[in-house]
Amino acid sequence: AALYADGDAARGLPACVSCHGAAGNSTITVNPKLAGQHESYLYKQLVNFTTPERNQPVMTTFATMLSDAEKKDIAAYLAAQASKPGAAKNKDTVEIGKRIYRGGIAEKSIPACASCHGASGTGIPVQYPRLAGQHQDYTGAQLTLFRAGGRHNSPQMTTIANRMSDDEIKAVSDYIAGL
Ligand code: HEM
Ligand code: HEM
Incomplete structure (x- = not known):
């Protein structure tokens, strides 16, 4: 949880919160909400970002910097957060x-x-x-x-x-x- 909120300047790891929002409720629409997501899924994605299975420049860099234990800790922390509801915007579709x-x-x-x-x-x-x-x-x-x-x-x-x-x-x- 500390790593999520603060990152780790010494390793050049930015705070996850800066993109994914307080307690995983991102308000930036291109960055996924992570709050309330299943722990097993979150962990799998952090592992997948380190292989060609899910290559994405930003997340591949950060996921590669996280140890396996840190990936598990962050996944458990985020899964326990309450997800804020969203809304559909286009009533025609x-x-x-x-x-x-x-x-x-x-x-x-x-x-x-x-x-x-x-x-x-x-x-x-x-x-x-x-x-x-x-x-x-x-x-x-x-x-x-x-x-x-x-x-x-x-x-x-x-x-x-x-x-x-x-x-x-x-x-x-x-x-x-x-x-
Ligand atoms: C996606 C975790 C930092 C931008 C994701 C996903 C996870 C995650 C688990 C996949 C979500 C899903 O599949 O639903 C983290 C953690 C971070 C971190 C633990 C800190 C160590 C950041 C930062 C940024 C960022 C700092 C912005 C500079 C994104 C974006 C995606 C994403 C754009 C979507 C990637 C795609 O299109 O596949 N992140 N994130 N993340 N994150 Fe992060
Ligand atoms: C992941 C949408 C149908 C199995 C996802 C994700 C989206 C999505 C957006 C990525 C979530 C994220 O990045 O946070 C949809 C839509 C569907 C559909 C719109 C209907 C048109 C299905 C069906 C199955 C399925 C029928 C099972 C047969 C999965 C699995 C993942 C996934 C296993 C996780 C993949 C991974 O581990 O990265 N889906 N889905 N989906 N979906 Fe679907």
């Missing part, structure tokens, strides 16, 4: 997003997101992350990365994202922000 989230798109063989991420978006530990309340910009960016091949740590999500159009990604990401 929120119904489309809801349909995709709850029922998938049968003609494109896209399964319901709810089947893995839960009806209310809280995910299913150990494997399936919480999505509820996440920033639309971040969720949309990750779906695009899975589709474009920039994030290769989930064959399931790669298959699903490859079947989605930009408009479908936007709609479902906005709906998820309000879950």
Whole structure:
């Protein structure tokens, strides 16, 4: 928790709080909220950032600087924080997003997101992350990365994202922000 809030100047490690917000409730929409995310998922991502599975310049640098014990500590700290709710912003597409989230798109063989991420978006530990309340910009960016091949740590999500159009990604990401 100290490392999350303060970083470690001696090692050149910035404070996580500067991007991910107080207690993991990021207010910058390109930086994910981490509060209330499952511990196992958070730890897995910090490990994945250190390999080509999830290469992202900023997080790859910082995750590489964290020891295994520090990754575990930070994951446990963040999982115990309360997640602040978000809101869907586009009432024209929120119904489309809801349909995709709850029922998938049968003609494109896209399964319901709810089947893995839960009806209310809280995910299913150990494997399936919480999505509820996440920033639309971040969720949309990750779906695009899975589709474009920039994030290769989930064959399931790669298959699903490859079947989605930009408009479908936007709609479902906005709906998820309000879950
Ligand atoms: C993503 C943790 C510092 C920017 C993530 C994720 C974790 C994390 C677990 C993945 C979240 C998910 O998959 O839902 C941390 C920790 C930090 C830290 C423990 C401190 C040691 C920072 C800082 C910045 C930053 C200082 C900004 C300069 C980002 C961004 C992403 C991200 C942009 C999304 C990456 C992507 O597009 O794949 N961080 N973070 N983080 N973090 Fe951090
Ligand atoms: C991760 C969205 C359906 C399994 C994710 C993430 C997003 C997402 C945005 C990344 C979360 C983050 O970075 O914090 C969706 C949407 C779906 C959908 C919009 C419906 C269109 C599914 C289904 C499954 C699934 C049906 C199971 C068959 C997973 C898994 C991860 C994940 C295992 C974690 C990958 C990892 O370890 O990095 N999903 N998902 N998702 N999703 Fe989905």
